Amino acid sequence: MEEKYCQSCGMPMGETDELYGTQQDGSKSTDYCKYCYEKGTFTSEVTMEEEIEICVPILVEEKVCATAEEARAMMKEFFPSLKRWKQA
């Protein structure tokens, strides 16, 4: 099964819809996590670079990446493929 990620912050979404944010009508978003997306809007209006900086300490703390530099480099590769940051 293909792993699903939040299309804003890249967080793995797991098997359930528990982590998904909500649309304006209260239904679940199929793209974004509850930390990024609530009631049909993003919880914070940030640029991709800002989002990366928010996520760097989290990835280091969760031991996904060993260093901040590694986390930053990984996200710079990964984030442009996410729906929120894809250039139209």
Ligand SMILES: [Zn+2]
């Ligand atoms: Zn997210």
